[in-house]
Amino acid sequence: xxxRIPSRWAPYLLVSPFLILFAVFGLFPLLFSAWLAFQSxxxxxxxxAMQFVGFDNFAFALxxxxxxxxxxxxxxxxxxxxxxxxLVAIPLAxxxxxxxxxxxxxxxxxxxxxxxxxxxxxxxxxxxxxxTDYGLVNQALHAMFGTENINWMRSPEAIKPAxxxxxxxxxxxxxxxxxxxALQTIPNDLYQAAKLDGAGPWQQFLxxxxxxxxxxxxxxxxxxxxxGLQLFEEPxxxxxxxxxxxxxxxxxxxxxxxxAFDFSDFGGASALAWIMFGIIALLxxxxxxxxxxxxxxx
Amino acid sequence: MKQTPKFLAYAIVAVGALFMLAPFYFxxxxxxxxxxxxxxxxxxxxxxxxxxxxxxxxxTRLPFWKNVGWSLYVGLMSTALTLLFCSMAGxxxxxxxxxxxxxxxxxVMATMMVPSFxxxxxxxxxxxxxxxxxxxxxxxxxxxxxxxxxxxxRQFAASTVPKELLSAARIDGASELGIYWRIALPLMKxxxxxxxxxxxxxxxxxxxxxxxxxxxxxxxxxxxxxxxxFSTTSTEWGALMAGSAIATxxxxxxxxxxxxxxxxxxxxxxxx
Numbered sequence: 001x002x003x004r005i006p007s008r009w010a011p012y013l014l015v016s017p018f019l020i021l022f023a024v025f026g027l028f029p030l031l032f033s034a035w036l037a038f039q040s041x042x043x044x045x046x047x048x049a050m051q052f053v054g055f056d057n058f059a060f061a062l063x064x065x066x067x068x069x070x071x072x073x074x075x076x077x078x079x080x081x082x083x084x085x086x087l088v089a090i091p092l093a094x095x096x097x098x099x100x101x102x103x104x105x106x107x108x109x110x111x112x113x114x115x116x117x118x119x120x121x122x123x124x125x126x127x128x129x130x131x132t133d134y135g136l137v138n139q140a141l142h143a144m145f146g147t148e149n150i151n152w153m154r155s156p157e158a159i160k161p162a163x164x165x166x167x168x169x170x171x172x173x174x175x176x177x178x179x180x181x182a183l184q185t186i187p188n189d190l191y192q193a194a195k196l197d198g199a200g201p202w203q204q205f206l207x208x209x210x211x212x213x214x215x216x217x218x219x220x221x222x223x224x225x226x227x228g229l230q231l232f233e234e235p236x237x238x239x240x241x242x243x244x245x246x247x248x249x250x251x252x253x254x255x256x257x258x259x260a261f262d263f264s265d266f267g268g269a270s271a272l273a274w275i276m277f278g279i280i281a282l283l284x285x286x287x288x289x290x291x292x293x294x295x296x297x298x
Numbered sequence: 299m300k301q302t303p304k305f306l307a308y309a310i311v312a313v314g315a316l317f318m319l320a321p322f323y324f325x326x327x328x329x330x331x332x333x334x335x336x337x338x339x340x341x342x343x344x345x346x347x348x349x350x351x352x353x354x355x356x357x358t359r360l361p362f363w364k365n366v367g368w369s370l371y372v373g374l375m376s377t378a379l380t381l382l383f384c385s386m387a388g389x390x391x392x393x394x395x396x397x398x399x400x401x402x403x404x405x406v407m408a409t410m411m412v413p414s415f416x417x418x419x420x421x422x423x424x425x426x427x428x429x430x431x432x433x434x435x436x437x438x439x440x441x442x443x444x445x446x447x448x449x450x451x452r453q454f455a456a457s458t459v460p461k462e463l464l465s466a467a468r469i470d471g472a473s474e475l476g477i478y479w480r481i482a483l484p485l486m487k488x489x490x491x492x493x494x495x496x497x498x499x500x501x502x503x504x505x506x507x508x509x510x511x512x513x514x515x516x517x518x519x520x521x522x523x524x525x526x527x528f529s530t531t532s533t534e535w536g537a538l539m540a541g542s543a544i545a546t547x548x549x550x551x552x553x554x555x556x557x558x559x560x561x562x563x564x565x566x567x568x569x570x
Contacts, residue, residue, distance in 0.1 A: 010474030011396035017383040018406070018443035025440035026409055029420030036420070043423070092314065095307040109557045110315040113322070116560065117549050118503040120521035121542035124528055125325045128535050134337035136324065173318065177565050230413045233505050237525055253415040260419045261510075273416050280413060 036270040043266055057271035067272065069247055070255040071279075076160060077235075077251065078228030081167040085175050085224060086217065092172075093179035094209060108180055111173030119170075123237035126166050127153065153238065156248035163235050163249050170234075171227070175220050182216035183209070218291045222284055229280050232257070252276050325546060328539035336535050348536055355537035356527075361516050362541065365523035368434060369545075372519055373501040376438035380497045381490050383443040388451020389482050393459060394474075403452075410445040414506060422510050432513040438501065447493050450566055454489035455482060492563035495556055499549060520545045 005013065037057055041050040061067045092111070096104050114122065129136045130152035138149045152162045190208050199207065210217075232253040235244070241258070243250025250258075252272070260269035328336050330349045335342055356362050390396070391403050421440065430436040459482050467477045483490075505521045512518055515526060524541045527534065553560060 005473075005475070007474045008396075010478075011390045011394040011399070013475070014386040014390035014394070014478065015402060018387040018448060019402075021383070021440060021443045022405070022409060025421060025424065026412070026417070029417050029424055030412065032423065033416065033420040043426075088314075092311060095311050099304055099307055100311070105558065107311055107315050108561070109553070110318050112557070112561055113550070113553060114318060115564070116499055116503075116553055117322075118505075118521055118542070118545050120503075120505055120524050121325070121545045122321070124524065124538055124542055125321055125328070127528070128328065128336060128539065129321070129324065131337065134339060134341070136341045139339065139341055169318065169321070174565070177561050181565060226413070230415055232415065237505070237528070240528070253418075256415055257418065260422075266419055266423075269419050273419065277413060277416055 033270045033273060036267055037274050038271075039267045041267050042264040044264065053267065057267045058275065060268055061272050061275055066247065066250070066255055067252070070243075070250045070252045073160065073247075073249065074229055074231060074251040074253075077164055077167065077231055077249075078225060080160070080164040081171070081231075082221070082224035082228050084168055085172050086220060088168075089172055089175035089179055089220075090213070090217075093176050093183055094205065096176070097180060097183040104180070108173070108177055111176050113173065114170045115174045119233040120237055122166065122170065123234055126162070127238055130162050154245050156244070156246040159239070159244045159249045163238060166234050166238075167228075167231065171224070175224070178216055178220050179213055182213040186212035214291070218288065222287050225283050225287060226280055229276070229283070322546070322550070325539055326543050328536065329543040331536055331539075333534055333536045336539070349540060352534075352536040352540035355534050356541050359527055359534065359537065360523050360541075361518075362523065364516060365518050365520050366544070368517060369502055369520040372434050372437045373498045375434070376442060376501040377494050377497045379438060379442035380444060380447050381494055384447030384451045384493060385483060385486055385490060386478065387443060387448045388453075389455050389459075389478050389486070391448065391452045392455035393461065393464060393482065406445045406448050410449070418506070418510060425511050431511055432517055433511075434517070436511045437504070437507055437519070441507075444497075447497065450493055450563065451486065451489055453566070455486055459485050488559075491556075492559050492566075495552060495560055496563050499552065499560075502545075502549065 038052060038054060039050045040053045040056070096107055100107060130138075132138065132149055132151045132153070135152070137152070138147075141147045142149070150158050152158045186208065190212075191204055194204050194208055230253055231251045235249040235251055236254050236257070238244070239249050241254070241262075243254060243258075253276075256269050256272050256276070259265050259272060327342060327345055329352060330345045330347065331342050332346070332348045332351065335346065335348070387406070391399065391406075425431050425436045428436075463481060464477055467481055472480070503521065504519070505525075508519050508522045512522055515523065518526065520541075524538065524545060527538050527541065
C-alpha cells in the first residue's frame with residue numbers, strides 16, 4: 001500500500017526540521033561568530049582576506065570609548081526601565097487581583113496591549129509625541145507645570161528618559177500579567193488566617209504576598225535584565241540607527257550593528273557580541289544567586 | 299475608612315490603563331490629521347478628515363500596499379511552517395521515546411537563551427552565502443522551528459494527548475507519522491491556535507531580521523517600509539501615522555478577539 005518508513009526512524013524524522021534549521025541558522029552562525037571574533041575581516045574584501053588576529057578584537061573593544069559608552073547607556077536604560085516595571089507591576093497586580101473581579105481581564109488586557117504591537121509604529125508615534133516644539137508631551141508638561149520645551153530627541157540628557165518611558169510603557173503589562181498569574185497560586189486561607197491573627201493589609205502584603213510571588217519576581221527580573229541588555233529596536237528607530245546626540249541612546253546591540261554594517265568591522269562586532277553575551281550570562285547568574293542566598297538566610 | 303484605599307486602588311488602575319491606551323488613541327487621531335495640524339496648539343484631540351489625503355501621500359511615497367502584502371505573506375508562511383515544524387518536534391519530544399531525546403530537548407531549551415544580537419552578523423553572512431539577501435524566505439524560514447514553539451507544543455501534547463490512544467492506534471497498525479498527523483495533531487488544535495497567533499504577530503512586527511536582509515523598498519515588509527518614511531528630512535507625520543495605524547489595527551483586532559489565549563500563550567514559559 002502506501003510507503004512506510006520504519007517506525008524507529010519516525011521520531012528523528014519528526015525532529016529533523018528543527019535539527020536542520022538549527023544547524024544551518026543557529027549552531028553554524030554561532031560557531032562562525034566565535035571564529036570570526038578572532039579574525040580581522042571586512043565583508044567587501046572576500047573570504048580569503050580574513051586574517052587571524054588573536055585577541056586583538058577583544059582588546060580593541062575593551063579599550064574602545066564607544067563600547068564603554070554604549071555599555072553604560074545600556075545598563076542605565078536596563079535599570080531605568082526594569083526597576084520601575086516591577087515596582088509598578090507588583091502593586092498593580094495586587095490591586096487588580098484583590099478588587100476587580102470580572103473587570104480584571106479587561107484592565108490587564110489594556111496594560112498588555114502595548115506588548116504585542118509593532119515597535120516601529122510605536123516608536124514613530126512616540127517620536128511625534130516627544131517632538132520638541134509642538135509635541136503633545138511638551139505641550140502637556142507646559143500646560144501643567146509651565147516647563148520650557150524639552151528637546152527630547154536631540155539632547156543627550158533627555159533622550160534616555162524618553163526611550164525609557166517607551167520601553168516601560170511597552171513591557172509593564174507583560175510583568176503585570178506574570179504577577180497576576182503568580183497571585184492566583186497563593187491560597188486564600190493564608191490571608192484569612194493572617195486576618196484572624198490581626199495582620200493588617202501591609203503586613204499581609206509583606207508576609208504572604210511577597211514571599212508567594214518571589215519565584216515570579218526572580219523570573220520577571222531575570223527576563224527584564226536579559227531583555228534590557230538586548231535593547232535595540234526602540235532607540236534604533238528613534239535615533240535613525242545612529243544613537244542620537246552624543247550617542248546618548250546608543251545601546252550595545254546598536255553599536256554592534258553599526259560596527260558591522262556601518263563600519264564593516266565584522267570581526268570586532270563578533271567579539272563585541274561575545275563580550276555582551278558574557279555580561280548577560282554573568283548578570284543573570286548573579287541575580288539568581290542573590291535571590292537564592294536570601295532564601296537560605298530565611 | 300476601608301472604602302478610601304479601595305477607591306484609590308480603582309483610581310490608580312484606571313488612570314494607568316488610560317495612559318496605556320492613550321498612545322493608541324492618538325495614533326488613530328493623528329492618522330486623520332494633516333501633517334501640520336498634528337502639531338497645533340492646543341494639540342488635536344479628536345478625529346479630522348485628512349485620512350484619505352494621508353493615504354495618498356503614503357501610497358506615493360511607498361509601495362505601501364505591496365509592503366502590506368509582503369507582511370501578510372511572510373506572516374502566513376512563517377505561521378504555517380512554524381505550526382508544522384514545532385508540532386512535529388513537540389509531539390516527538392512529548393510522546394515518543396528515542397535516543398538522544400533528553401540531550402536534544404536540552405538543546406532546544408538552550409537555544410532559547412541565545413540573545414538575538416548574537417546571530418545578527420553570522421546570519422547575515424549565511425543569508426549572503428545562500429544568496430538569500432532581499433528574499434522573503436530569509437524572513438520566514440530560519441525561525442520556523444522556534445524553541446519557544448517546540449516547548450509550547452511539547453507541554454500541551456504531554457498534558458492532553460493520551461498515550462493509550464496512541465498505543466491503540468499502533469495495535470491497529472497505524473504508522474507513526476499517521477498517528478502524529480491524524481490523531482495527535484487534531485488534539486493539539488488549541489495550542490496550534492495560540493502558537494499561530496503568536497507567530498503571526500511576531501512576524502508582522504519583526505524589524506531586526508528584515509533590517510538586516512531586505513534591500514529594496516519593493517520587497518520591504520511594513521515595519522521597514524514605515525521606518526524608511528521616518529528617515530526622510532521632512533517627515534510626513536500624517537501619512538506615517540496612517541501607516542502605523544494600519545500596521546497596528548489588525549493586531550488590536552486579533553488581541554480583542556483572543557486576548558485570553560494570547561496572554562496565556564505568551565506567558566506560558568513563566569506560568570507553567
